[in-house]
Amino acid sequence: xxxxxxxxxxxxxxxxxxxxxxxxxxxxxxxxxxxxxxxxxxxxxxxxxxxxxxxxxxxxxxxxxxxxxxxxxxxxxxxxxxxxxxxxxxxxxxxxxxxxxxxxxxxxxxxxxxxxxxxxxxxxxxxxxxxxxxxxxxxxxxxxxxxxxxxxxxxxxxxxxxxxxxxxxxxxxxxxxxxxxxxxxxxxxxxxxxxxxxxxxxxxxxxxxxxxxxxxxxxxxxxxxxxxxxxxxxxxxxxxxxxxxxxxxxxxxxxxxxxxxxxxxxxxxxxxxxxxxxxxxxxxxxxxxxxxxxxxxxxxxxxxxxxxxxxxxxxxxxxxxxxxxxxxxxxxxxxxxxxxxxxxxxxxxxx
Amino acid sequence: xxxxxxxxxxxxxxxxxxxxxxxxxxxxxxxxxxxxxxxxxxxxxxxxxxxxxxxxxxxxxxxxxxxxxxxxxxxxxxxxxxxxxxxxxxxxxxxxxxxxxxxxxxxxxxxxxxxxxxxxxxxxxxxxxxxxxxxxxxxxxxxxxxxxxxxxxxxxxxxxxxxxxxxxxxxxxxxxxxxxxxxxxxxxxxxxxxxxxxxxxxxxxxxxxxxxxxxxxxxxxxxxxxxxxxxxxxxxxxxxxxxxxxxxxxxxxxxxxxxxxxxxxxxxxxxxxxxxxxxxxxxxxxxxxxxxxxxxxxxxxxxxxxxxxxxxxxxxxxxxxxxxxxxxxxxxxxxxxxxxxxxxxxxxxxx
DNA sequence: GGCTCGTATGATAGCGCTATCATAACGGAA
DNA sequence: TTCCGTTATGATAGCGCTATCATACGAGCC
Numbered sequence: 146x147x148x149x150x151x152x153x154x155x156x157x158x159x160x161x162x163x164x165x166x167x168x169x170x171x172x173x174x175x176x177x178x179x180x181x182x183x184x185x186x187x188x189x190x191x192x193x194x195x196x197x198x199x200x201x202x203x204x205x206x207x208x209x210x211x212x213x214x215x216x217x218x219x220x221x222x223x224x225x226x227x228x229x230x231x232x233x234x235x236x237x238x239x240x241x242x243x244x245x246x247x248x249x250x251x252x253x254x255x256x257x258x259x260x261x262x263x264x265x266x267x268x269x270x271x272x273x274x275x276x277x278x279x280x281x282x283x284x285x286x287x288x289x290x291x292x293x294x295x296x297x298x299x300x301x302x303x304x305x306x307x308x309x310x311x312x313x314x315x316x317x318x319x320x321x322x323x324x325x326x327x328x329x330x331x332x333x334x335x336x337x338x339x340x341x342x343x344x345x346x347x348x349x350x351x352x353x354x355x356x357x358x359x360x361x362x363x364x365x366x367x368x369x370x371x372x373x374x375x376x377x378x379x380x381x382x383x384x385x386x387x388x389x390x391x392x393x394x395x396x397x398x399x400x401x402x403x404x405x406x407x408x409x410x411x412x413x414x415x416x417x418x419x420x421x422x423x424x425x426x427x428x429x430x431x432x433x434x435x436x437x438x439x440x441x442x443x444x445x446x447x448x449x450x451x452x453x454x455x456x457x458x459x460x461x462x463x464x465x466x467x468x469x470x471x472x473x474x475x476x477x478x479x480x481x482x483x484x485x486x487x488x489x490x491x492x493x494x495x496x
Numbered sequence: 497x498x499x500x501x502x503x504x505x506x507x508x509x510x511x512x513x514x515x516x517x518x519x520x521x522x523x524x525x526x527x528x529x530x531x532x533x534x535x536x537x538x539x540x541x542x543x544x545x546x547x548x549x550x551x552x553x554x555x556x557x558x559x560x561x562x563x564x565x566x567x568x569x570x571x572x573x574x575x576x577x578x579x580x581x582x583x584x585x586x587x588x589x590x591x592x593x594x595x596x597x598x599x600x601x602x603x604x605x606x607x608x609x610x611x612x613x614x615x616x617x618x619x620x621x622x623x624x625x626x627x628x629x630x631x632x633x634x635x636x637x638x639x640x641x642x643x644x645x646x647x648x649x650x651x652x653x654x655x656x657x658x659x660x661x662x663x664x665x666x667x668x669x670x671x672x673x674x675x676x677x678x679x680x681x682x683x684x685x686x687x688x689x690x691x692x693x694x695x696x697x698x699x700x701x702x703x704x705x706x707x708x709x710x711x712x713x714x715x716x717x718x719x720x721x722x723x724x725x726x727x728x729x730x731x732x733x734x735x736x737x738x739x740x741x742x743x744x745x746x747x748x749x750x751x752x753x754x755x756x757x758x759x760x761x762x763x764x765x766x767x768x769x770x771x772x773x774x775x776x777x778x779x780x781x782x783x784x785x786x787x788x789x790x791x792x793x794x795x796x797x798x799x800x801x802x803x804x805x806x807x808x809x810x811x812x813x814x815x816x817x818x819x820x821x822x823x824x825x826x827x828x829x830x831x832x833x834x835x836x837x838x839x840x841x842x843x844x845x846x847x
Numbered sequence: 848g849g850c851t852c853g854t855a856t857g858a859t860a861g862c863g864c865t866a867t868c869a870t871a872a873c874g875g876a877a
Numbered sequence: 878t879t880c881c882g883t884t885a886t887g888a889t890a891g892c893g894c895t896a897t898c899a900t901a902c903g904a905g906c907c
Contacts, residue, residue, distance in 0.1 A: 168893055179857045184895060194855065211629040215569035216893035219862050224566060234595045237588065244585045247612045256626075259610055261598045275607075278517075278562040386793035415793060422798040442737035442766060447773040519863055530887045535865060545885065567863035570892050 167208040176204040187212065214256075218280065225254045227468060228276035228284045232264040232352065236384075238410075238438055238457050239287070242309065245461020246285065249469070255282060262287070264352050270295040277302055283468040289313045289320070290353040305471040307464040311354060312483050319471075319480040321463045325354045328453045328486045329361025332407050332435050335451070335488055337369050340496045341405035341433050345376045347392045347417065348409035349384035355409050358437060362407055375399045384409070389416020390423070405433035405494070411440045414450055418493070434493040448492035456484040518559040526555040538563065565607075569631065576605045578819060579627035579635045583615040583703065587735075589761075589789055589808050590638070593660065596812020597636065600820070606633060613638070615703050621646040628653055634819040640664045640671070641704040656822040658815040662705060663834050670822075670831040672814045676705045679804045679837045680712025683758050683786050686802070686839055688720050691847045692756035692784050696727045698743045698768065699760035700735035706760050709788060713758055726750045735760070740767020741774070756784035756845070762791045765801055769844070785844040799843035807835040 173180040178197055186193040186201040193201070204210070218224035229246060231239040246257065258281065260272035270292055276284060277298060283305040291299065299306050299317040306318035313320060336344045346362045348355050359377065366372035378396040382388060392413065397403055408414040414436030418428060426432045428448055436443055439454035463482060470477055524531040529548055537544040537552040544552070555561070569575035580597060582590040597608065609632065611623035621643055627635060628649065634656040642650065650657050650668040657669035664671060687695045697713045699706050710728065717723035729747040733739060743764065748754055759765035765787030769779060777783050779799055787794055790805035814833060821828055 169895095170893080180893090181858085181895070182856060185856090188895090192855075197856085211625070213570070213893055214630045215566045215575060216862090217895075218566035219564070219570050219864085220893075220895040222862070222895095234591050234598065235588070237586070237591075240585050240588075240591050244612070247585065252622075256609055258607055261595070271603075274562065279565045386791075387796045390796055412793075416796055419793075419796050419798045440737075442763075442770075445738045445741055445767055445770050447770045520865095521863080531863090532865070532888085533886060536886090539865090543885075548886085564863055567892090568865075570894085571863075571865040573865095573892070 166213075167210045169210070169212065171208055172201065172204045172210050175208065176200040222280055224279050224281055226256050226258050226279065226281045227465075228258050228260065228273075228281045230260045230262055230269060230272055230276075230284070230286045232262045232269075232287055233383075234261055237440060238310075238455070241457035242461040245458040245463075246465050247461075248458075249462045249465030253469075264350070266290065266292045266295065270298070273298055280304070282472060283307070285309055285464050285468070288353055289316070291317075305468050307467055309460050309464050311357075312481075314481065316481060319464075319467050319477065319482075321460050321467065321482045321484060323455060323460075323484050323486050324361075325357035326361040326364070328437065328455070329358035329407070330365045331361075331486075331488050332437065332451075332453050333362045333365035335490065336405045336407060336433055336435060336494060337365065337371065339405075339433065339494050341494075342371060343373075343376065343400060343403050344371065344405040344407060344433075345378060345396045345400060345403050346409070347389065347396060347406050347413050348377075348379040349382055349388050349392070349413060350409075351379050351381055355379075358409060373400075376403070379409075384412050386412045386416040386419075389413035389418075390420030391416075393417045393420045404431065405435070407435045407437075409437055411436040411438050411443055411450070411452055414452065414493075415442065415446065418446060418448075418450060429493050429495055433496065439487075439489050443489070443491070446493075451491045451494040452489050454487045454489050456486065459484050517564075518561045520561070520563065522559055523552065523555045523561045526559065527551040573631055575630050575632055577607050577609045577630065577632045578816075579609050579611065579624075579632045581611045581613055581620060581623055581627075581635075581637045583613045583620075583638055584734075585612055588791060589661075589806070592808035593812040596809040596814075597816050598812075599809075600813045600816030604820075615701070617641065617643045617646065621649070624649055631655070633823060634658070636660055636815050636819070639704055640667070642668075656819050658818055660811050660815050662708075663832075665832065667832060670815075670818050670828065670833075672811050672818065672833045672835060674806060674811075674835050674837050675712075676708035677712040677715070679788065679806070680709035680758070681716045682712075682837075682839050683788065683802075683804050684713045684716035686841065687756045687758060687784055687786060687845060688716065688722065690756075690784065690845050692845075693722060694724075694727065694751060694754050695722065695756040695758060695784075696729060696747045696751060696754050697760070698740065698747060698757050698764050699728075699730040700733055700739050700743070700764060701760075702730050702732055706730075709760060724751075727754070730760075735763050737763045737767040737770075740764035740769075741771030742767075744768045744771045755782065756786070758786045758788075760788060762787040762789050762794055762801070762803055765803065765844075766793065766797065769797060769799075769801060780844050780846055784847065790838075790840050794840070794842070797844075802842045802845040803840050805838045805840050807837065810835050 169180045169183050173183045183201050186198050190198060233239055262269040273295055281304055285307045287310050289308050289311050308316050308320045309322055311322040312324040346359055363372055378392050406417055414434050417434050421428050421432055428434055434450055436450055436452035439452035443450040443452045467477055520531045520534050524534045534552050537549050541549060584590055613620040624646055632655055636658045638661050640659050640662050659667050659671045660673055662673040663675040697710055714723055729743050757768055765785050768785050772779050772783055779785055785801055787801055787803035790803035794801040794803045818828055
C-alpha cells in the first residue's frame with residue numbers, strides 16, 4: 146500500500162517516446178487514413194466522407210483515443226480554455242456567476258481557468274498576463290476598474306474579452322452587468338419614500354462596486370436633502386454576517402436617531418437584523434433594513450428583508466453566450482448588455 | 497468603436513508563422529546562448545552560471561518573454577495544471593475549500609482547472625477523463641464515492657491524487673478530510689445529553705456526506721434507544737435557507753412533540769430558526785437547533801446557533817501542500833489525514 | 848474532348864518547448 | 878603527465894497536433 150503510493154511520483158517516463166496513450170497517428174494507421182484526416186474528422190466532420198468518418202470513429206473508440214489539448218493548443222495557437230477572473234471565491238455573488246458560466250459552457254470543449262484576484266488590481270494584472278500567455282479562447286474579467294496597463298493588455302489581446310458585473314459605456318470589448326449606482330439609488334429612494342429620514346449606509350470591503358452603490362445612496366439622499374456624512378459607516382474588512390452587527394453598533398453610536406440602514410450586501414443586512422433582535426430594536430418600526438443581492442435567506446428571514454435582486458447567475462450565462470457567439474462567428478446583438486436589477490420590497494422596510 | 501470590436505475575431509493569424517510574441521529562441525539569440533540554456537536558466541537557475549543567467553534575465557526582461565505553457569506541457573508531457581473537482585459551486589463549503597487551494601498554491605506556476613460535477617458520479621467520471629487527457633500535475637477530487645470506472649482511471653493515472661472532504665481508510669492515493677459520521681454522531685449525542693428526547697434530522701440534497709451524517713445521527717439515537725424513523729425528514733432538493741422552514745413544518749406534521757433538530761447544514765438550520773421565530777416556537781426551550789459547518793452567521797444569529805465546525809479551508813490548504821510535497825519529491829508524513837471537526841455549543845441547544 | 852471548378856484526401860513542415868545525449872573545460876588523483 | 882569525474886553548455890530530435898499547400902478525381906460547361 147505505502148509502496149504503491151510512494152512509487153506514484155511525478156510520473157516522468159524514463160523513456161522519452163510514447164506517453165503510453167494512443168496518438169492521432171495510431172488512430173490514422175488503424176483507420177488506414179492520414180493523420181490530418183483524423184484531425185478533420187474530429188473537428189469538422191462535414192469535411193470528411195461518411196465512410197472514412199465511420200472508419201475513424203471505430204478506430205477512435207477501439208483505441209480509446211482522446212486528443213491532447215496541449216498539442217492541439219500548440220499547433221493551432223489557441224487553447225480551448227476560457228480564463229475567468231473573480232475577486233473572491235467566498236463571496237456568493239461570484240459563486241453564482243461562476244455557476245452561470247459553467248452552465249453556459251455545458252459539455253462543450255471549452256474549459257475554465259479561474260483566477261482569484263483578491264480584489265487587487267495588481268494581482269489581476271499578473272493573472273491576466275499569465276492567462277494571456279496560453280492564448281485562451283476568451284477572457285472574462287470582473288469589473289471595469291482595471292489598471293491602465295491591464296487595460297492595454299486586454300485591448301491588444303487577440304481573443305474575445307467580457308467584463309462582467311458592472312455597467313459602463315466603454316468596455317474593452319464586451320460587457321454584461323448592471324448599474325450598482327442605480328441599485329444603491331433605487332434602494333435608498335425606496336427607504337425615503339417609505340418614510341425613513343435618518344438612513345444610514347453600512348458597507349464592508351468597499352471595492353469599486355460597493356463605492357458605486359454608496360454613490361447611488363448618497364445621490365438619492367442628497368436629492369432629498371437628507372444626506373449627512375455621519376450616516377455612512379464603512380470598513381475595508383471583508384464582509385461577514387458578524388460584521389453587520391458591529392457596524393450597526395458603530396452607526397448608532399454616531400447617529401442615535403438612525404431609523405434605517407442600506408447595507409452594501411445581504412450578509413451585513415442579516416447581521417444587522419440579528420443585532421436588532423438582540424438589542425430589542427423593532428424592525429421595521431424603529432429600524433428599517435435593506436440589503437443588496439437578494440440571497441435566498443432574505444425572503445425567509447423574520448421579518449423578511451428587503452433587498453436588491455441582482456442577476457448574478459444570468460451575468461455568467463450571458464457572458465459565456467457572448468463568447469460562444471463570437472467564437473462561432475455569430476453576430477453579437479450588442480456588445481454592452483445591462484441585465485438590470487429589481488428591488489424586492491419586504492417586511493423590513495414597511496413602516 | 498464598433499468596428500474595433502467586430503474586428504476582434506477568433507484571432508487566428510493569417511500567416512502560420514510567428515505568434516507575434518517572443519519565443520525562447522528569440523531570448524537565446526539576444527543573450528547569445530542556446531535555447532536549451534534559456535530553458536534551464538528559467539527552470540533550474542542553479543544549473544546555469546551566474547554570468548549567463550544575468551544575460552538571459554536581461555534578454556527576457558527586454559523582450560517581455562513569457563514561456564508558452566502549452567509548448568512546455570507538450571514537450572515535458574506534464575501540464576502545470578491541477579485539476580480540481582467539486583460537486584457544487586454555490587455550496588459555501590466548497591468555496592472555502594477552493595479558497596484554501598488557491599491560497600496554498602500562492603504565486604507558484606501551478607494553475608487550477610476546476611470542474612463542477614453537480615453531485616453526479618457520471619459527470620465526475622467524464623470530467624476526470626477530460627482532465628487526465630491533458631496530463632495534469634495533480635488531481636484533487638471531492639469525496640470517496642467515485643464509480644468503479646472512475647476509481648480505476650484514478651488508480652492508473654500517473655499523477656498525485658488527493659481525495660478531500662471525507663475520511664476513509666482506502667484512498668486512491670492521498671486523502672484529507674474528516675468523518676461526517678462522527679460529526680453527525682457527536683452533534684446528536686450533544687442534543688441527547690442536553691436533555692432533548694425527540695430529536696429530528698433535517699436534510700437536503702442527501703449526497704454521500706449527508707448520508708453519513710445521517711448515519712451518525714441514527715447511531716447516536718439508537719445507542720440511546722431514542723431512534724424513530726419518523727424523526728428523519730429529508731429531500732433530494734438542493735439545500736437552501738428557505739428549505740429549512742418547509743422541512744421543519746413537514747417534520748412537525750409527522751412528530752408533534754419534536755423538541756430538537758439536527759440539520760444537515762447551516763443553511764437549513766438558519767431556515768429552521770426563522771420558521772421557529774415566525775411560528776412563535778421558543779428556541780431552545782421548545783425546540784433546539786443544531787447545524788453543520790459552523791458558518792460565520794451561526795455565531796451571531798439570535799439566539800446563536802450550535803453547529804459542528806468543519807475544517808473546510810484547511811482541507812484545501814492541506815491537500816495542496818500534499819500535492820506540492822509530492823511533486824517536489826518531499827516525503828509525505830501520512831497519505832491519510834483526518835483534520836477533525838469541533839462542536840460549537842451555543843444558545844440554540846442550551847435547554 | 849478539353850477545360851475549369853469544387854470536393855475529398857494527403858504530404859509536409861512546423862507550433863515552442865524540453866529530454867537526451869554529446870561535448871568542452873577544468874581540477875584533482877594516480 | 879595521464880586519466881577520470883564533475884560541471885557548464887550545446888546540438889539534435891522530437892512531444893502530438895494542425896496550417897498550408899498539393900494532389901486526385903469527378904461533375905459540369907462550352
